[in-house]
Amino acid sequence: MYPGRFDYVVAEDVSEVVSLLAEHGDEAKVLAGGQSLIPLMKLRFALPSVLVDINRISSLQGLEQNDGYLRIGALVRHKDCERAESLRGRYGVLGSAAPQISDPIVRNLGTVCGSVAHADPQGDWGSALLAADARVVAEGPKGSREIPLSELFVGPFTTTLQTELITEVRVPDPGPRAGGAYLKLERKVGDFATAAVAMQVELDDAGRIGRAGIALTGVGATNLRAEAAEQALAGAEPGAQAFAEAARLAAAAAEPVADHRGDVEYKRNVVRVFVERGLAAAAESAQGGAR
Numbered sequence: 001m002y003p004g005r006f007d008y009v010v011a012e013d014v015s016e017v018v019s020l021l022a023e024h025g026d027e028a029k030v031l032a033g034g035q036s037l038i039p040l041m042k043l044r045f046a047l048p049s050v051l052v053d054i055n056r057i058s059s060l061q062g063l064e065q066n067d068g069y070l071r072i073g074a075l076v077r078h079k080d081c082e083r084a085e086s087l088r089g090r091y092g093v094l095g096s097a098a099p100q101i102s103d104p105i106v107r108n109l110g111t112v113c114g115s116v117a118h119a120d121p122q123g124d125w126g127s128a129l130l131a132a133d134a135r136v137v138a139e140g141p142k143g144s145r146e147i148p149l150s151e152l153f154v155g156p157f158t159t160t161l162q163t164e165l166i167t168e169v170r171v172p173d174p175g176p177r178a179g180g181a182y183l184k185l186e187r188k189v190g191d192f193a194t195a196a197v198a199m200q201v202e203l204d205d206a207g208r209i210g211r212a213g214i215a216l217t218g219v220g221a222t223n224l225r226a227e228a229a230e231q232a233l234a235g236a237e238p239g240a241q242a243f244a245e246a247a248r249l250a251a252a253a254a255e256p257v258a259d260h261r262g263d264v265e266y267k268r269n270v271v272r273v274f275v276e277r278g279l280a281a282a283a284e285s286a287q288g289g290a291r
């Protein structure tokens, strides 16, 4: 099907995007990689009257380490993250998720910020960034504000964003003794997750777990943080017993629904097994030393 009629504006800078969003409200849509928006428009599930293309705004580029955090600009593509050396080691949960998103065509165009703005509960970035305790920077008519990922998702394809542009994601530097993993079960290469889990483990000076981030994909109305599992790990000695208990708690936090990808108990069990394995991998990476 062809999309409905719309005006197309190539924005020159962030302030022009903010003005256009303020002027047109819900009628306007930001166009980043187009990998979710264009299919929705072709199906006429989305009928914006104005498309605001942000792809020529150079200030939205950039995947770089700043003072205390990693900055992922709004035009950073999935493929940039897949190839980035900086997303190994302490940012391993992000580097591990990137190549598991869809196929190379989608990864060449789709953006990290577009993915979190889209808020698909089966989106992989939402969980990876929740586990990493990330925040988005949103620019609107009232200025700029930071929103923790844990406060961004409110329901399927629904966020707390107002008429705002996400200009970047900020991922706090977890320090050198941190590691992560993203484990995803998909029916075939390129599919959305049947279930997936994101893990970040940060060790303290004594080698105990200082902070653990665990988030789940495809088993709830949003990407979900497994908070009870995270709390059970805080201060624990990394090892099989702690990981098995955290995995049990994470599976209990999952809210899967039965569909063509599997039934409820199957998906819950995938979460349990993957969290246990993923925590072992993340802890091993964290114990690998300074990076």
Ligand SMILES: Cc1cc2nc3c(=O)[nH]c(=O)nc-3n(C[C@H](O)[C@H](O)[C@H](O)COP(=O)(O)OP(=O)(O)OC[C@H]3O[C@@H](n4cnc5c(N)ncnc54)[C@H](O)[C@@H]3O)c2cc1C
Pocket (backbone or CB within 6 Å): 029, 030, 031, 032, 033, 034, 035, 036, 037, 038, 039, 074, 100, 101, 102, 103, 106, 109, 110, 111, 112, 113, 114, 115, 117, 118, 120, 122, 123, 124, 125, 164, 165, 166, 167, 190, 191, 192, 193
């Ligand atoms: C065949 C296929 C398979 C896929 N498989 C997966 C998968 O396995 N895992 C996965 O996670 N994703 C998957 N996706 C989705 C893909 O990752 C998209 O790239 C992503 O969801 C949206 O990013 P985008 O840059 O393409 O956003 P767009 O499609 O351009 O925009 C998506 C939405 O976000 C809004 N938006 C975009 N950028 C911003 C911004 N900076 N600020 C505010 N609002 C913004 C748009 O207005 C729109 O509403 C798949 C897509 C396709 C087509």
